[in-house]
Amino acid sequence: MNFRTPAVRLGLLPAGIALALAPSFASAQEAAAGTTDLDRISVTGSRIRGANMETQQPILTMTRESLEKQGFSSVADVLNNLTSAGSPAISRSDSLSSGENVGGYYVDLRNLGAQRTLVLMNGKRLGATTAGYQDLGQIPMSAIERIEVLKDGASSIYGSDAIAGVVNVITRKNFDGGEVNVYFGQYDQGDGENQQYSMTLGATGERGSMTLSAEYSKQDPVWAKDRWFSRDGGKGPNSTPAGDWSNVGQNSTWCDPRVWGDCKPRPQDQPQPEWYTLNAGGNPNNPADYHLLTPAEYANSNEQMSVLTGTERKSLYVNGTYDFTDTISLNADVLYNERNTDQQIAGYPYQSLSWGLPLSGESAFNPLPAAANRQSVEFRRRLWEVPRTTESQLKTLRFAPTVSGYFEFAGKTFDWDVGALWNRNESIKSNHGDMSLIAAEQALGPSFIGADGIARCGTADDPILGDCRPWNPLLPYGVDGQGSLANQELQDFLFPVYTTRGVTKTTSFTANLAGSIVTLPAGDLGFAVGVEHRKEEGSYVPDAFSQSGMSTGLGQKPTRGEYDLNEVYLELNVPILADMAFAKELTLNVASRYSDYSNFGGTTNSKFGLTWRPMDELLVRGTYAEGFRAPTIADLYGGLSSSFERYIDPCGITAPGSVAGSAACINGGAPANYTQLGQGGNVCGSLPCQSGDQFISGANPNLSPETSKSTTFGLVWSPRWVQGLDVSLDWYRYEISDMIIDDSVDRILRDCYVLGNTDRCSSVTRAADGHISAITYGTANLGKMETEGYDLGIKYRLPELAIGQFNIDWQTSYLSKYDEQNQNSAGDNIMMGLVGQDALFRVRSNLNVNWALGDFSVNYTARYYSGLNEDCISIGCTDPDRYAYGEAAPLRKTGANTFHDLQVSYKAPWDATIAVGANNVFDHKGPLMYSQQNSSFAYYGGFDIGRFLYMKYTQRF
Structure with a gap:
């Protein structure tokens, strides 16, 4: 929404720019002289409404028009292609993922993990799994009006999980008329077919409105045997039967x-x-x-595996508004979503x-x-005749009513709202292919x-x-x-069918009041205050046979638990200076939130923001924020589960920093000349190597919340002498402590055999040949992480020419630091620099160019990823002097990659829009990545896997 003063436009970028471009950022712009209309707005990241208020933190806004300019059919695909986002660890490309999170679409801001990005729908939380994952795919694309992405910590406003930032999906309302959308696409190999059909209907009256949106989508799987990076196994240095193919064959x-x-x-x-x-x-x-x-x-097990899982969704969204009086209104959302996912891996x-x-x-x-x-x-x-298949179904029902209004008192206007949220997710997972x-x-x-x-x-x-x-x-x-x-x-x-059933429920009640307290010389002192009560309940219960462990499948015990919390917050917006030389605006924003949890107690998190406008065309902004992430139901109450882990055994003679032959290794059952064994008892061709035995992990009811500190500082420049140009530069830094992580196999082995902590050795069991046959571990508050970087945005709307209107949007993120705490061989805590490794790209950049002339437009996007390094033991090492995991271990370099997208659209005279396009139009292929970064295969999970061709048709009436 635009709101302007004669000299300065404040707030979000105009819809005219966002219509043609990819995600926009909150910026200052010069407006046409004489514009005086002011609107009261609400911005993600603040509870205070009011004209002439601009956010202190960087926000990206994607309008419906900008979403339609891209060739992606889901919210998550759009968000995961932002330069500030990474590919979540659980994704469609991770075929070996299991559990209730499989099939969901998640977003990972700043590479901090999907569980540290809070997802809202119309300002209220999306329901989550017991592990805390919020599925963006449950929101139909046809129902979306815009998406606001806050790239800063916001626990002082929203509470838990808002560490990396907040994604707020704002849906359509007050829609009048009808709209039908058809989307169809597939890879030029003829697979991965994606079809989507939707209809939106709406009517408005004098006192209310009703909007209904129904959507059906289906995405077919892509098989590993049909892609260059997976058809030959691709898990080891050679990608041949002599490499990592299994000696347990059909x-x-x-x-x-x-x-x-x-x-x-x-x-x-x-x-x-x-x-x-x-x-x-x-x-x-x-x-x-x-x-x-x-x-x-x-055997090449990839012949039976999928690269992308198949997904089918059915969604129905209804929004209703009703004005009881001129000052009191009702807004209510109902969302129903049904997700079906088919997954397949090779026979056991x-x-x-x-x-x-x-x-x-x-x-x-x-x-x-x-x-x-x-x-x-x-x-x-x-067991080749019976591939292991998983059919997952998730049903979501969400109801979110809000009564809001405003009143005047002592010459001031106050906004208030009282709302509730009921969200229920029911999941059923059926597994076949594990033998009784x-x-x-x-x-x-x-x-x-x-x-x-x-x-x-x-x-x-x-x-x-x-x-x-x-x-x-x-x-x-x-x-x-x-x-x-x-x-x-x-x-x-x-081979019986094994069934697991899960239910998660979120119930919350909120009340907020906002307005201005007094008028200071520089403007109104704004405030917002509110309370929230929320309850989270969850269960994930395998059937009795699965719990018994009497099958070849991964055994799992039930997860059951609940907790509730009460919260109160206060936010102040204090104008300090205004309309002065070198201080057209100087505003301080302060917010604090107290959260009282039934399981771990209370926590207070605060935030400070400063906005300074030394001149009309320049905005300087900065924030400091405290944040937290509460342990999830799965973290606290999850049942024991088994998995086949990838790890490095320090008692193996090929391990980096090997301690083979030490007293700890010999006493633990590893021979002096032991070489680590993997699947089928094979000697590992590369490290880390996957175990051939099931390891056991579990929850920890004594976990504390993660805590974070984040800092941002940025500039937004809109020079008068270049009309239509906006430049933003933002620096950010995050520190996360007490991270909730699995007490990993690598950490236990290092503590036991390298650091001499004998208490840790009791959880490790070795077979007669020395290989680790069993290990037990759980979750703990063990991790620490620090990251910082820069976001650069350049947007330029050229003057309209006879040959058409050109718009340029160039967004770049530079990751200067990403350190995780670990221990070196001396037992010292060290921060390992991981920039350029583990899917942490130093540079990601998106260039978008849009041209429009009359009813025709062309949209071009280039998506750039800098090169990565990966740990290498036996594969070709190009940087032998680099360090990994705190020890001397060489790295292998891969080159940079750029994917190009193109779309051509036409606005037909019968009020329709026709678009055809291609993502990765030049069919660029990324490099093999043997460390399988965010994927089950030797390929980064966020890269395109082929040229994807599509068409879209929209009919309005």
Whole structure:
């Protein structure tokens, strides 16, 4: 909204500029002389309303028109392409993510994590999962009027989670008429089809209005086998079967107990058991028809995995307003969203030694010669016939009414509002492809061939009745026969469907009062005061079988908990100087919020902001803010869960700063010449390496909140002598303490083996060959992080020419510091510099150029990412003198990348708009990143994965 004085335009950039450009920033601009209309506005980051008030912190505003100029179909895709945003750790490109957060669209400002960015809808919180993730995808694009992004801490105004900033999605209301939108796009490989259909209807009357928006969207998956960075495995230095492909393949292998006994891995200085696989066309019951497994026969699990998960959404949004009187109004929102997500990874790599379930000596399919004391056979087989799939459904129902008004007292105007919020998320997750260990014990146990030639479970004298079907795991994938895993009845017996149900509920009540107390020489002393009561409840409960741990899946116990809080805040806006030489405006803003939580107690967080306008065209602004993030329900009350972690074992001889052969390692069970082992018992080709055993993690009910301090300082310059030019430069700095993090495997191993903290060793268990077979850890307030950088924005609206109107928007973010606390080999706490590593780009820059002539317009965007470094152990290292993880470990450099987007649109005379475009129009391919940054594959999760072509049609009536 614009509000002006004769000499200076204050507030947000005009809608005319935002219509053609990407995200705008709060700026000072010169206005046409003689404009005197003033509106009372509310800006994200402040509760004080009033004309002539400009925010002290940098805000980006994206109007509906600017969103339509881009080729993205979701709010999160738009926000994640801001230069100040990173790719969240949980995203569509992270196929190995599990749990209730999968399928959601999240935003990560300043690379501080999605849980440290607060998301609002019309100024009120979005509902979150038990882990604190707020899904932006539940808001239909068709319902959005604008998005305001506050890039500064705001806990003094909004409470918990507003550490990195605030995203406020403001929806349409007072809409009159109708609008239909159709969007269709796909990658030029013919996959990843994205379709979206929406309708918005509205009517306004003398005392009220009603707006309704319905939307349906569907995004098809993209498979790993269809992309260059994932089709060949791409997880190790070679991207070949000799690299990180698994020796647990779809063609089963077995170990001969007559030669190797129990077939367990031996100490690494001794010969290891040999594993045999069936010859092509061979008889699985004949030991002579097998040969030693070779690396050329390893399995590429990526052939069954998706790069992007498929998602389907249905949304309905309704907004109603009603004026009870000229000074009292009702505004109410109702949102219903249903999200369905399909996810697939490769069939489980079953290793009988891990579960103690070999092929019985009494099985009809045992390849050893029949004898009264025939031995059981240990085997390995990836269950290729049954990929592991996850179907997730999330239903959201949200109701947010607010009664607001204003009154006058003693010549002053006061605004007030009383509101409530009810938000309920219900999730159902169904998993298929994890094998029941109870069923497997029967299927691999004794079996016999009956008189009718059919294999049955049990023995001829004591058959097992019911659904049991014997399994021959030595039959390779694609080979039919008795006991083949291709048999549907056998699949039904071995692979039940596991169901997890979750519910989160947010209930809040708020009351706010704002106005001015007195008139000072420089203007009105504004204030806002308010109270809030909020309750968070959540549960995430796996079914009884999943909780029992009697399957090959990742075991998990229930998460259940709740907490409530009461908050009160005060904000003051104090004008100090006005209309003086070198002080056209000098204003101080102060805010403080006290929060009292039922679980950890109270916390007070304050903020100070200063605005100085030495001359009409120059604005100087700065803030200092305290913030916090309360521990989530999952942090506090989460049940134990298991996972396959990536880590570096300091007792391995290839580890950076290796302590192999030390007393701590020897006493812990690691041989002096131990080399770290990963999946399938393979020697790790690169580090960190994924465990082949499940590790156990859990919650911590004694957690404290994270705390933060943030500082910003900036300039906004709108020179009179260059009409239409706005330049902004902002510096920021964040410090976060007591970060809530998982007490990582790497930290435990370093404490135990490097620093000599023997208490930490009790959670580590090693097998006979030295590899870590089990480890248990939980969440803790352990982390500390510091980051700082700069945002530069240049916007120029050229004078209108005969050849058309040109608009230029160039936004750049420079990350000068990003340090995380860790420990070096001496046990000292050190801050590790990570700029240029771990998906932390030093420079991100977006250049947008828009041209419009009559009913035609062309929009071009270039998205630039500077190069990254990644840790390397055995891959080609280009910077051997750099340090990583506090130790001498070389880094591998990758080059910079630029992706180009293009859209052409036409406004048809029948009140329609037609647009066609391409994201990544030149089909640029980013580099392989073996450290799998924000992805399950050797590719950064925020990069484009191909050229995406699309068309959009909008019909208004």
